[in-house]
Amino acid sequence: MWHKTGMIVHERDPYNAETSREGLLAPITGAASFYVRNHGPVPDVDERTWSLAVGGLVESPARLTLAELTENFAHHEVVATLQCAGNRRSGFLPVEDIPGEDPWGPGATSTARWTGARLGDVLRSAGLRDGAAHVEFEAPDVSDLADPPQRYGGSVPLGKALADEVLLAWAMDGDPLPRVHGGPVRVVVPGWIGARSVKWVERITVRTDPSANWFQATSYRLLPPETDPDSAGPGDGISLGPVALNCDILTPEPGERVSPGPVRVRGYAHAGEDRGVARVDVSGDGGATWVQADLAEAASAWAWRHWQASLELGTPGRRTLLARAWDTTGACQPESAGALWNPKGYANNSWARVQVRVGAQD
Known part of the structure; x- marks a missing residue:
């Protein structure tokens, strides 16, 4: 299916669409053509009431409004390509069918100029405690792909979270972050699968271990070919992180x-x-x-x-x-x-x- 912007739409509820080959030719994709991967309905988040809770293994738990995030932390910009772990999945179909998964072509990837605060600056301002090793992100969108349904979430190791390129982004190509792309604020984790760049982020928790969220512990994991994905449980397979060449x-x-x-x-x-x-x-x-x-x-x-x-x-x-x-x-x-x-x-x-x-x- 084709969307009026030239997007190739795989699902409308939840909305999932990839960028056309023509749209991928530009160095910066543009928000209207940027691929969209959702696991549930796009939440209606009001930037006037949005806030970000920072807790877990930190010295000073905090709750930041959008104004506090943008005014109290230095602004940084990074041009980064995001890529879904399922990019080019359609190339597997001649080998064997993959039931229940969208047949993404080469367009589940896009590039934007992101503006925001460094996640590391926010974490350091809260003070990291002994044992801190992973940083978990939680969003308000609820997905029934998990059983029982749960909010979307995931985590990255602390070393990556503290890297200069990782942002809490509120702008995309110089404009406020569109809601479909995670506005008012999303995590941008360059070099890692798009699933870790959590949209509409509302809670950050510093932990000793990776997130137990279904999308971290069970979903985005590379399973051996003989495995029944419906019976795979937490920790099975290989956790996906950095994007493959x-x-x-x-x-x-x-x-x-x-x-x-x-x-x-x-x-x-x-x-x-x-x-x-x-x-x-x-x-x-x-x-x-x-x-x-x-x-x-x-x-x-x-x-x-x-x-x-x-x-x-x-x-x-x-x-x-x-x-x-x-x-x-x-x-x-x-x-x-x-x-x-x-x-x-x-x-x-x-x-x-x-x-x-x-x-x-x-």
């Missing part, structure tokens, strides 16, 4: 007909946490030969890199274009989606594949 092809689009000869191929690549994108290779002959793409500069250490390459597609017929990224540690994306398939469809970072039609006829 990934890339995809944005143009040409799947099924597009192109003229024989040189074809311009464009896409994005993103490496999570403190890794950068170092190289992208593109192939028009199934991987027999590769062309090194030209990489655009990243807007920040936490933002994706766009790339482009010219491929010579001279033979009419169906051709599969491939792309693979390398990060600054020298790691490359895995080739096969089949080797990565898991019953929740998380973390598909296999090589990008787009089939096109060359020439006037197949």
Whole structure:
């Protein structure tokens, strides 16, 4: 389904929509085209009455209004790409179906310029006590995906929470944070899966251990392929945190007909946490030969890199274009989606594949 803004809508209740390939070509996505991942109804939060409780293992528990947050803490800005753990899930479907999960394509990722207070500044102002090791976020949106239904939440290790790039953001691209994107205030955790950038945050709790919230303890975990996800419990599988190295092809689009000869191929690549994108290779002959793409500069250490390459597609017929990224540690994306398939469809970072039609006829 297509939304009037060009978004690809997977669900309307709760609202879940990904950015179109065309929308992903811009270095800054824009709020109207930024992907949306919700687990329950979008809450109606009034910024005039909103407040943020800070508690747990802190010396001075506090409750901050929006005015206190914006006036008492230094403002910081970071350009950061957020990416859903289910980004490119549709690439798993030819391997095996994934019932009950939205078939996200490459558009469950977007980039914005975020403005807010550093989470670390807020935590330090409250004073951290001995034993502090994790920071939990809680929001008011209630999801019936959990049994029984519960508020959405999650946590990150204290070291990440104190990092300079992690914000309590109240602005997106210079404007007040839209409600659908977590306004009036959301957490922005660059380099980690979008599930940890909790929207509409109302409570922060410093803990000794990770959050026991269903979305932290049970949901966003990578399970072995033979596991029944409905029977998986807290702690099963691998907890998802930093984003896996990934890339995809944005143009040409799947099924597009192109003229024989040189074809311009464009896409994005993103490496999570403190890794950068170092190289992208593109192939028009199934991987027999590769062309090194030209990489655009990243807007920040936490933002994706766009790339482009010219491929010579001279033979009419169906051709599969491939792309693979390398990060600054020298790691490359895995080739096969089949080797990565898991019953929740998380973390598909296999090589990008787009089939096109060359020439006037197949």
